[in-house]
Amino acid sequence: MKELLIGNAAVARGAWEAGATVATAYPGTPSTEITEHIAHYEEIYSEWAPNEKVAMEVAIGASMGGARSIVSMKHVGLNVAADPLFTVSYIGVNGGLVIAVADDPGMHSSQNEQDTRYYARASHLPLFEPSDSLEARDYTKMAFALSEEYDTPVILRLTTRISHSQSLVEPGAREDIPLKPYKKDVKKNVMMPAMARTRHLLVEEREHKLADYSEISPANRIEWGSRDIGIITSGTCYQYAREVLPDVSYLKLGFINPLPRKMIEMFAAGVKKLYVIEELEPIIEDQIKSWGITASGKELFSVQGELSSRIIADAVKGTAPAVANAADLPVRPPVLCPGCPHRAVFYALNTLKLNVTGDIGCYTLGALAPLSSMDTCICMGASIGTALGMEKARGRDFAERTVAVIGDSTFLHTGVNGLIDVVYNQGITTTIILDNSITGMTGHQDHPGTGKNIKGTPAPSVNLEKLVESIGIRHVYVVDPFDQDELFRIIERETERHEPSVIITRRPCFLIARGSGAQAVFDSSLCTECGKCLKIGCPAIANKNNKPEINPVLCVGCGLCVGLCEQKALSLKGA
Amino acid sequence: MDTTSILVVGVGGQGTLLTARVLGSLLTNENYDVKISEIHGMAQRGGSVVTHVRYGKKVHSPIIEPGGADILIGFEKMEALRWSHYLKPGGKIIINDQEILPMPVISGSEEYPGDIINRIKEVCSDLYVLDAVSVAEKLGNTKVFNIVILGVLSRFLGIEFDSWINAMHKTIPQRFLDLNLKAFELGSIISCDA
Numbered sequence: 001m002k003e004l005l006i007g008n009a010a011v012a013r014g015a016w017e018a019g020a021t022v023a024t025a026y027p028g029t030p031s032t033e034i035t036e037h038i039a040h041y042e043e044i045y046s047e048w049a050p051n052e053k054v055a056m057e058v059a060i061g062a063s064m065g066g067a068r069s070i071v072s073m074k075h076v077g078l079n080v081a082a083d084p085l086f087t088v089s090y091i092g093v094n095g096g097l098v099i100a101v102a103d104d105p106g107m108h109s110s111q112n113e114q115d116t117r118y119y120a121r122a123s124h125l126p127l128f129e130p131s132d133s134l135e136a137r138d139y140t141k142m143a144f145a146l147s148e149e150y151d152t153p154v155i156l157r158l159t160t161r162i163s164h165s166q167s168l169v170e171p172g173a174r175e176d177i178p179l180k181p182y183k184k185d186v187k188k189n190v191m192m193p194a195m196a197r198t199r200h201l202l203v204e205e206r207e208h209k210l211a212d213y214s215e216i217s218p219a220n221r222i223e224w225g226s227r228d229i230g231i232i233t234s235g236t237c238y239q240y241a242r243e244v245l246p247d248v249s250y251l252k253l254g255f256i257n258p259l260p261r262k263m264i265e266m267f268a269a270g271v272k273k274l275y276v277i278e279e280l281e282p283i284i285e286d287q288i289k290s291w292g293i294t295a296s297g298k299e300l301f302s303v304q305g306e307l308s309s310r311i312i313a314d315a316v317k318g319t320a321p322a323v324a325n326a327a328d329l330p331v332r333p334p335v336l337c338p339g340c341p342h343r344a345v346f347y348a349l350n351t352l353k354l355n356v357t358g359d360i361g362c363y364t365l366g367a368l369a370p371l372s373s374m375d376t377c378i379c380m381g382a383s384i385g386t387a388l389g390m391e392k393a394r395g396r397d398f399a400e401r402t403v404a405v406i407g408d409s410t411f412l413h414t415g416v417n418g419l420i421d422v423v424y425n426q427g428i429t430t431t432i433i434l435d436n437s438i439t440g441m442t443g444h445q446d447h448p449g450t451g452k453n454i455k456g457t458p459a460p461s462v463n464l465e466k467l468v469e470s471i472g473i474r475h476v477y478v479v480d481p482f483d484q485d486e487l488f489r490i491i492e493r494e495t496e497r498h499e500p501s502v503i504i505t506r507r508p509c510f511l512i513a514r515g516s517g518a519q520a521v522f523d524s525s526l527c528t529e530c531g532k533c534l535k536i537g538c539p540a541i542a543n544k545n546n547k548p549e550i551n552p553v554l555c556v557g558c559g560l561c562v563g564l565c566e567q568k569a570l571s572l573k574g575a
Numbered sequence: 576m577d578t579t580s581i582l583v584v585g586v587g588g589q590g591t592l593l594t595a596r597v598l599g600s601l602l603t604n605e606n607y608d609v610k611i612s613e614i615h616g617m618a619q620r621g622g623s624v625v626t627h628v629r630y631g632k633k634v635h636s637p638i639i640e641p642g643g644a645d646i647l648i649g650f651e652k653m654e655a656l657r658w659s660h661y662l663k664p665g666g667k668i669i670i671n672d673q674e675i676l677p678m679p680v681i682s683g684s685e686e687y688p689g690d691i692i693n694r695i696k697e698v699c700s701d702l703y704v705l706d707a708v709s710v711a712e713k714l715g716n717t718k719v720f721n722i723v724i725l726g727v728l729s730r731f732l733g734i735e736f737d738s739w740i741n742a743m744h745k746t747i748p749q750r751f752l753d754l755n756l757k758a759f760e761l762g763s764i765i766s767c768d769a
Contacts, residue, residue, distance in 0.1 A: 166595075332657075542680070553708075
């Protein structure tokens with residue numbers, strides 16, 4: 001019986017069918033559900049690692065230990081894991097090692113649009129790219145087999161539309177793959193210069209063999225149609241093109257690195273006009289043009305954002321039908337949820353007019369109006385180092401007006417290193433750890449500080465207070481962000497202090513903690529239109545002639561607005 | 576047969592993903608090729624969200640293009656208008672007559688348009704409007720408003736009523752099932768005059 005699976009679930013299914021026994025990841029949209037789905041398979045050990053580098057190392061260790069292992073991450077996660085990536089390319093594998101990486105063209109939920117295929121080329125690793133869930137399952141299995149056959153880690157590249165689109169998969173049985181023996185092998189596994197020089201030669205040899213494999217890989221195929229137009233494409237672009245150009249010829253690539261040069265040359269010779277259709281960077285196009293093949297590509301298709309059937313039809317046929325323009329309407333940006341503990345912190349930071357270096361998570365939404373209280377956002381863990389850099393550039397007066405804000409999961413990911421730098425190099429930066437006790441934006445994954453593992457069973461929990469104290473932070477304060485008086489007092493005191501401090505604002509994500517059933521109610525006769533409740537950016541409070549109007553469907557009775565109202569015009573009812 | 580495209584739009588958190596799950600189960604059971612595309616992550620935090628559902632003999636793209644939707648389901652009024660240019664000429668729109676204010680309106684910098692249904696009528700004459708939230712509230716839980724809407728949709732796909740009920744049995748947890756079945760049945764007969 002066929003099942004409708006999102007691409008990520010299909011990758012999980014493929015790993016299970018391929019006999020994998022170890023899976024590890026740090027959550028990151030659009031890759032998160034791979035490991036969430038794997039966690040449902042009892043035969044596979046699964047975990048959330050503190051970051052992608054550790055996850056990669058765990059997967060490498062599992063492979064060296066003889067198991068088939070898979071590590072999953074979003075595109076920017078591969079930057080974090082790039083250090084082990086480049087060297088494990090030299091080492092190769094014992095048990096099959098698959099690195100699943102999900103790119104996000106169009107940046108639905110990311111800070112950049114980098115293309116993972118560059119990493120495959122740079123690290124000399126083979127790369128598969130599926131175009132639907134069935135291929136996601138099949139290529140995952142092929143990747144494990146290829147990994148062992150060619151002694152190489154294999155990258156499985158997904159994009160948002162593959163990861164988060166559902167299509168039909170006929171589930172298969174699980175292969176019984178015995179654990180391979182572990183053998184100490186210093187020449188293969190200890191990458192010091194002498195050994196690495198030898199291994200590098202093997203990497204080059206392997207790449208030649210993989211180029212031969214690419215010519216015969218079942219993932220690469222030609223579908224002859226009209227010879228007037230030939231299209232070389234891969235991934236979701238293949239589906240977009242097939243939708244609107246059913247009659248032309250296709251070279252559909254599922255194995256992208258190294259490319260099947262002979263197959264491409266033969267295909268190019270067999271068509272009158274050749275197009276290369278790929279999202280993001282011209283990885284395929286640049287290579288085939290370097291072989292002297294003439295093709296149209298990025299002059300027609302942007303390197304930015306997602307492509308679509310419409311864009312492809314327009315470029316190739318010039319016949320996309322006209323459609324009405326989109327209506328001109330107020331935008332609907334994502335917002336912090338009603339009851340979100342981050343809102344209370346950003347209200348304070350905005351009111352105090354502090355410089356705020358930010359980080360990656362739900363709380364990045366604190367940059368948007370009306371909270372407007374984040375100055376920077378770069379990558380996971382960047383906030384603290386950025387604040388220290390500003391302090392070193394502009395001096396202590398500036399540092400007294402600056403805080404770094406970072407979530408609990410992000411702090412444990414790569415933020416803690418920045419804090420070590422602050423202490424070691426005698427900065428005075430104040431760090432606020434927004435501790436909502438979960439990895440929020442990616443959909444509530446546990447992490448080393450939540451006290452639970454990926455299966456939801458109890459696990460040891462990092463004590464953030466003791467951790468930062470042990471680094472050398474002498475001023476550590478824990479505060480409920482809804483206790484606004486205390487929060488303001490602590491932030492003002494600690495930013496002025498000529499020593500580094502850490503303020504942990506601790507209150508669980510409202511989507512997990514849920515409310516008491518109370519609701520805010522408004523008594524207009526007491527309102528002086530001070531506007532405080534309207535500045536917190538709560539979706540449940542509308543501005544009605546400078547007075548609040550509570551939306552009872554959305555209000556969760558968190559009480560933040562009630563606490564801010566000095567006139568007692570707002571109160572909580574029904575707790 | 577040709578591919579049918581249903582675009583479900585709304586506000587993050589309104590339950591578009593559950594609706595797609597029921598549809599996915601239904602259409603798979605009917606032996607269609609099915610593709611559903613959804614967006615997870617940041618937009619789910621109260622942003623404008625969209626789910627693409629496509630089915631037929633063989634479906635390639637999981638994405639519906641502007642001018643390509645046979646049916647547009649708007650879980651929120653302004654979102655229905657925002658995505659209305661995705662409708663095919665002659666397509667249907669089903670609208671939950673509910674306003675959820677976006678942040679620029681909440682903060683007072685912009686106004687929620689007052690003439691949405693009329694503006695939609697300009698681009699679509701086959702329009703079904705109902706206050707599904709009030710209907711669901713009368714049944715005891717506003718959350719099942721999306722299943723009321725599915726009930727409305729069930730009139731148009733030419734799929735047997737029992738198959739819909741079957742799909743709900745497969746996708747909705749037992750303890751919520753009775754309520755959802757009631758919501759669905761009500762939706763399948765309720766009047767939806769624009």
